[in-house]
Amino acid sequence: MADHQKPPNIYDVAHLADVSHQTVSRVINDSPNIKPSTRERVLAAMKELEYIPNAAARALVTARSKIIGILITDIVYHGPAGMMHAMEVEALNAGYMAISASVDPQSLESINRGVENLRRMGIEGLVVITPQSNSVSVVESTVTNIPVVYIDSPNQPKSLSASLDNFEGARLGTSHLIELGHKNIIHVAGPMAWFDALPRLEGYQKAMLAAGLKPRVIDGDWNIETGYLIGRNLDIDTDKVTAIFAANDNLSLGLMHAFRERGIDVPGRLSIVGFDDVAEAPYFEPPLTTLRPDLAKLGRVAMGLILGQITGESVEGSHTVRPELIVRKSTAKPPII
Amino acid sequence: MADHQKPPNIYDVAHLADVSHQTVSRVINDSPNIKPSTRERVLAAMKELEYIPNAAARALVTARSKIIGILITDIVYHGPAGMMHAMEVEALNAGYMAISASVDPQSLESINRGVENLRRMGIEGLVVITPQSNSVSVVESTVTNIPVVYIDSPNQPKSLSASLDNFEGARLGTSHLIELGHKNIIHVAGPMAWFDALPRLEGYQKAMLAAGLKPRVIDGDWNIETGYLIGRNLDIDTDKVTAIFAANDNLSLGLMHAFRERGIDVPGRLSIVGFDDVAEAPYFEPPLTTLRPDLAKLGRVAMGLILGQITGESVEGSHTVRPELIVRKSTAKPPII
């Protein structure tokens, strides 16, 4: 309540340390050719005054905000905390600050507003987390003159991207079932408006065809409820289905919930593989075999790409992070039918 | 790849619109006393040049960054996306940008660094999401001269806070069990280093005592695994335990997992109430009765408090958000033992 005095500036520090303001600036920026004793005097003065450099002034004169923007076009399924944190740390290590805006992927206006706000802050680069198709083009057309990196978007020649190797993950999961001896394996696919869904489908198909098996796909989305409904209606006897590769853990959870209701034993009668390895997966009933994506790594990679772009180290192509197969109790050898 | 020319400034716009730079500034800031025709000319010029106001320059001269900092001291359990999003939107509506830093609550250095980084950006206010005890004092001593609001911290007379009404939530959940006819209800508590844990315990106790029942508490933490271990070892027969109020959904999930292994029917033999209403709760086996906190609202409230502080509308005291009881299948009348 007492004194809301103006915060100290570089001149105040200079005055106290009895040097020019430029020398203070040099100390702040670790310039060479500063006498150690001088540096210490300045440092002491900064400490005494509790001096904090004014980011705005610096950004104004250098034309570099030291801020990276993160545009999150979907909040529920993606952009989990771990990934954000990883990105933040990566940025910080390079002297950058990360700032995020979450927008509604369905609304162009929302996306535009988000981008606009980030740009107003003077971001030097942008990471776009956009698991859905429509958002990309909007961003692409809106944001020019700063580097952009996409997470989870399909590889686009013109722009950089970091993505999960969904194809390989799906192949891995499906192969696991095939190796156990399953022949009739269904894939419950994710929504095709999402980038992740298609390569997961393709990875499944690839593995099936490679083993001489016939792929069979049921359309789904990412919701537990959908898995549940599919599970309730699925006829597993006609085609002697013994395994399901679901496009994500939610679907798996819903499926298993339905099967339990129907008295279909997992994995005795039916094996299930999910995708995502959500935190609860080990405690599903039964614990779920699934693919674990290293999202933190994905975030790090993406941030690394952006920083590389900014500092001019040209990095090319698209970078991919491979998920790991986590085998739990939801998969077993097929029953003899 | 073509022209990386310097972005246009206010003078460029002024020139094109044939007015002074100050008039452009007025248009940007919606000043009164601008002739409509002039405004339109300026607006057109801004559009043509794709002019974006330079936030740094503005922040420099106004000494207001229009940025609110959010310090997240724990990333795993809290600060879920929904809350962040709500805060962001709230800030945006007031013309502010939210910027977050996530830090390790165990490391004072990490906390300090996080605060430091935020302050360097010139934040005008700070929201601290700190469900653990130790962090608060650090922030309190470090951050002076800008308003701070705590989320989920205990009510502190000197600083503002927004928090979940854990006490009331716990009372609600316990009362639900009591109303069903349960007498021997155990509380599996959360870790006491977390602010949320104690009021949940107290709310449970209050409800029990009010009904003339004897509280019985088992120490836990927030982890599924812990719930599982407790569930495996719990003797429910000696004391004729018929219900458990767990401090969160994770514990409930672990407990139920253990009970299923042991052949203890939920809710036939044992009723369970959780806390949090995680997304998977409806698909637990059985679907979990739990308390749903409106985290988005909590975020909104907190951001509202900060903005109020900044704009000078003094808001007093601490604000609380009451969770809602969601009754599902994990609770039923007690069995006759």
Next chain:
DNA sequence: TAAGATTATGTGAACGCTAACATTGTATTA
């Protein structure tokens, strides 16, 4: 229509910092 009030616009300075150049001090070499 002249005086005052009000609306609309312009001018210069300042915010706090760094870049570029200028100057001084100190060490090195001939």
Next chain:
DNA sequence: TAATACAATGTTAGCGTTCACATAATCTTA
């Protein structure tokens, strides 16, 4: 010791805004 190099520091200007003030244009009202 003088000439030179280089290290250490200082001086000035400018980044793109808004603020405070000054001025010009227009509207009232007597």
